[in-house]
Each structure stands twice: as structure tokens, then as C-alpha cells.
Amino acid sequence: MTRPPRQSADRPADPPGVPARRAALKLLDAVLRQGLPLEAALDRATQGIDRSDDRALAHAIAAETLRRLPDLDLLIDSATRSRLPDDAKARFALRIALVQALALGTPPHAAISTVLPLVDGGPRKLVHGVFGTLMRGAATLPEFPTLPEDVEARWQNAWGEDQVGAAERAIAAPPPLDLTLADPAGTKALAEEVEGISLLPGHIRLASTNVRELPGFEEGGWWVQDIAASLPARLIGRGQGVALDLCSAPGGKTMQLASAGWSVTSIDSSESRLARLRENLERTHLDATVIAADLLKWSPDAPADAVLLDAPCSATGIFRRHPDVLHRVNPRVIAEMARVQAQLLARAAKWVKPGGTLLYATCSLERAEGEEQLMAFLAAQPEFAIDPVRDEELPKGVPPHQRGWVRTLPGMLGDEGGCDGFFIARLRRAA
Numbered sequence: 001m002t003r004p005p006r007q008s009a010d011r012p013a014d015p016p017g018v019p020a021r022r023a024a025l026k027l028l029d030a031v032l033r034q035g036l037p038l039e040a041a042l043d044r045a046t047q048g049i050d051r052s053d054d055r056a057l058a059h060a061i062a063a064e065t066l067r068r069l070p071d072l073d074l075l076i077d078s079a080t081r082s083r084l085p086d087d088a089k090a091r092f093a094l095r096i097a098l099v100q101a102l103a104l105g106t107p108p109h110a111a112i113s114t115v116l117p118l119v120d121g122g123p124r125k126l127v128h129g130v131f132g133t134l135m136r137g138a139a140t141l142p143e144f145p146t147l148p149e150d151v152e153a154r155w156q157n158a159w160g161e162d163q164v165g166a167a168e169r170a171i172a173a174p175p176p177l178d179l180t181l182a183d184p185a186g187t188k189a190l191a192e193e194v195e196g197i198s199l200l201p202g203h204i205r206l207a208s209t210n211v212r213e214l215p216g217f218e219e220g221g222w223w224v225q226d227i228a229a230s231l232p233a234r235l236i237g238r239g240q241g242v243a244l245d246l247c248s249a250p251g252g253k254t255m256q257l258a259s260a261g262w263s264v265t266s267i268d269s270s271e272s273r274l275a276r277l278r279e280n281l282e283r284t285h286l287d288a289t290v291i292a293a294d295l296l297k298w299s300p301d302a303p304a305d306a307v308l309l310d311a312p313c314s315a316t317g318i319f320r321r322h323p324d325v326l327h328r329v330n331p332r333v334i335a336e337m338a339r340v341q342a343q344l345l346a347r348a349a350k351w352v353k354p355g356g357t358l359l360y361a362t363c364s365l366e367r368a369e370g371e372e373q374l375m376a377f378l379a380a381q382p383e384f385a386i387d388p389v390r391d392e393e394l395p396k397g398v399p400p401h402q403r404g405w406v407r408t409l410p411g412m413l414g415d416e417g418g419c420d421g422f423f424i425a426r427l428r429r430a431a
């Protein structure tokens with residue numbers, strides 16, 4: 001695709017509504033052509049947009065386009081005589097116009113009139129014509145989005161048909177909002193106050209809402225964390241010794257460990273993510289020693305009682321909130337992440353005291369970043385064994401694997417709003 005046009009001095013200012021669509025186009029370009037995460041592209045794509053609701057709209061259009069991409073493309077292909085290349089600018093513009101009209105509730109005339117300026121001096125007539133044909137034909141999108149073919153094949157092979165269906169249903173609905181409480185004793189009272197449900201002590205689930213307006217935000221007695229993401233630190237439990245939280249930012253698990261009594265050292269290589277971790281600790285009045293370092297180089301002075309490695313991964317388990325992973329993660333990305341995880345896991349193992357706990361987690365739905373990683377680790381590290389997770393440590397509807405690890409899948413907790421895809425293994429070092 002030719003690059004999205006820059007705002008140049010000789011181009012008249014965009015009419016209202018167009019800057020958000022122009023930013024959405026840049027976001028899609030960043031994800032689909034450059035392979036960048038949507039969040040990472042946000043600042044750059046929305047540069048020069050002053051209004052925060054325009055920035056939010058650009059993000060919403062791009063995210064919904066990524067959720068619906070195969071179905072949008074199928075519609076576009078049904079209305080063009082010869083297939084538009086994947087990276088054709090007309091295809092990008094049509095995706096943005098159609099997703100607004102068919103999924104986001106934008107009136108069709110507004111959806112198309114704010115997109116046509118993006119193709120000025122280009123395929124304007126084609127875009128207008130295809131959009132009009134589809135609207136006149138009362139085009140619709142399926143209730144449950146279709147997964148991209150390669151993702152469907154990968155997950156079908158790994159988890160079966162039912163989980164593919166569950167993943168598609170999960171994309172269709174906005175994920176619920178999960179809170180983790182610093183003090184589980186307050187669960188019942190807060191759940192009643194916010195009209196939420198609790199699936200575990202210290203957990204509350206409610207419909208997505210403005211987090212800052214919820215009771216207790218300023219006081220910092222809770223933080224937002226998907227229930228699956230809260231399991232790794234829960235499975236370490238309460239303790240008074242030293243815990244290392246590796247790859248810790250923005251700090252959900254650091255806060256859990258600190259509130260469970262551990263003396264936490266929290267390490268991450270990203271300064272910007274650590275800034276959010278520090279803000280989180282400040283708001284929740286929790287303590288941790290925070291270190292900015294590359295864990296492939298850094299080592300602690302002494303081994304710890306518990307080491308939690310929430311390793312960097314493909315993040316395919318969080319496709320509901322980050323639909324870009326459906327399009328930019330491929331076998332090469334997965335293999336590269338698995339290689340880094342193996343290196344980090346081997347280093348983390350050295351930092352566990354005899355008799356101590358090593359907790360390995362990834363928010364991935366790929367076996368190479370979970371089950372296969374664990375098997376390779378156990379084969380290379382005979383001092384470590386699985387410390388099997390028990391039923392009663394998990395929410396109802398998330399059974400531990402018979403070999404003692406935890407694999408959360410899109411179909412789990414389906415009636416309660418689902419959960420992210422995670423792999424979690426709790427290991428014990430021989431005493």
C-alpha cells in the first residue's frame with residue numbers, strides 16, 4: 001500500500017471526523033504492514049489529534065477492524081470484479097468505512113463521507129461504488145467474527161473445534177472487567193457495592209466501565225487484572241520471604257505478591273512500563289524494590305524463596321483486548337518468543353533457593369510457549385518438578401491439567417464472560 005498521506009502544508013485541514021479515520025488508517029497500516037502491536041502504534045498514529053475522543057475513536061475503529069478483518073474482506077471481495085490486493089489503499093479505506101457502518105453503529109453516509117478524503121486523488125470512485133453496492137445489498141457481518149485462516153488452523157490443531165468456536169464468540173463480546181483486591185476480606189462488600197460477581201476470594205467481575213469512577217479507585221484497594229492473569233501470583237500464595245517478580249511491568253503480579261506479604265523485587269527492562277508500575281504501587285500503597293534491567297544480563301545478589309517469571313510472549317491469549325495479535329503473530333514470531341522464554345527460564349531457575357518455588361507463566365495460546373516449553377525445561381533441569389495445582393486453588397470451570405499445570409482456554413468461564421488464555425506451571429526446586 002502506498003503510505004497513508006501525511007498532513008501537508010498544502011493540503012486543506014481535514015473536515016471534522018476525518019482525523020480520527022486518518023489515524024485509524026495509520027494504525028491498521030502499522031499492524032498489518034509493519035507488524036507492530038496496536039498499542040505501540042497509538043501515540044505516533046494519533047499525533048496532532050487534540051481531542052481525546054477522536055483518539056479513542058481511531059483506536060476503536062482500528063481494533064474493531066482487526067476483530068472483523070476476514071469477514072470485512074469477504075464482503076469487499078464479493079463486490080469487486082477483480083480482487084483488490086491485501087495492501088491496496090482502497091481495501092483499507094473500505095474496511096474502515098464498512099466496520100463503522102456494520103459493527104460500530106455509524107450511519108452509512110457518515111461512515112463513507114469521513115473515509116473518502118483518505119483516498120482523495122486515488123481510488124475514491126471505486127471505494128464509493130463498492131461501499132454503495134454493499135449498503136444497497138443490505139450487507140451484514142456475522143454475529144461471531146471469523147478467525148483468520150492461519151490462526152483457526154493453529155488453534156484447531158492445538159485445542160480443537162470447540163475452542164475455535166469459543167474464541168470467535170469471545171471476540172464478539174466486550175470482555176468483562178476483573179478487579180483484584182489487595183485484601184480478599186473486602187470481596188463480598190465491594191462485590192455488592194459494584195454489583196459484580198466474585199469467582200475467587202479477592203476477585204470481582206463486572207461489566208466493562210470507567211475504572212476511575214468505581215468506588216475505592218483513589219484509595220487503591222484494588223487494581224484491574226483479568227482473572228487468568230491473577231492466577232500465577234495466587235498460586236505462589238502468601239509468604240514472608242523474598243520473591244522475585246521477573247518481567248513485572250505494569251505490575252499486577254508485583255502488587256499481588258506484595259499484598260500477600262512477600263518482600264518483592266520487581267524487575268523489567270521497559271522504563272515506560274515501569275513508570276506505570278511505580279504509579280500502581282503508589283496508588284495501592286504497596287511496596288516493592290523496582291529495578292530496570294535486562295534479565296538476560298541482570299542477576300540477583302542471592303537466590304529467592306519464590307521466583308515468578310511472566311515471560312514476554314506472543315500474547316495470543318489476550319486476543320480479545322489486543323486483536324492485533326490475530327494478524328501479526330505467525331510461527332516465526334512464536335518461535336522467536338519461545339527462544340527468549342527458554343533463555344529467561346534457564347536464568348530464573350538459578351535464582352530459586354533449594355525447596356523454593358518457580359512459577360512460569362505466559363499469556364499465550366501456543367503450546368510452544370507453554371506445554372512444550374515446560375517439557376524442555378524439566379528435561380534439562382532435573383532439580384525441578386511440577387508442584388501440582390489443586391482444583392480448589394482455581395475458579396470453578398478452570399480445572400488443572402491432570403499433570404498439574406494450568407491451561408486457560410477461550411471456552412473456560414464462558415457463562416461468566418470468559419477469561420484470557422494463559423499457561424501456568426508451578427515448579428518446586430528439590431530441597
Ligand SMILES: C[S@@+](CC[C@H](N)C(=O)[O-])C[C@H]1O[C@@H](n2cnc3c(N)ncnc32)[C@H](O)[C@@H]1O
Nearest residue numbers: 247248249250251252253269270294295310312
Ligand atoms: C507479559 S508482560 C508482564 C506483565 C506483568 N508481569 C504484570 O503482571 O503486570 C512481559 C514483560 O516482559 C518485559 N521484558 C521483555 N523482555 C525482557 C527482558 N529481557 N528483561 C526484562 N524484562 C523484559 C516487558 O517489558 C514486559 O513488561
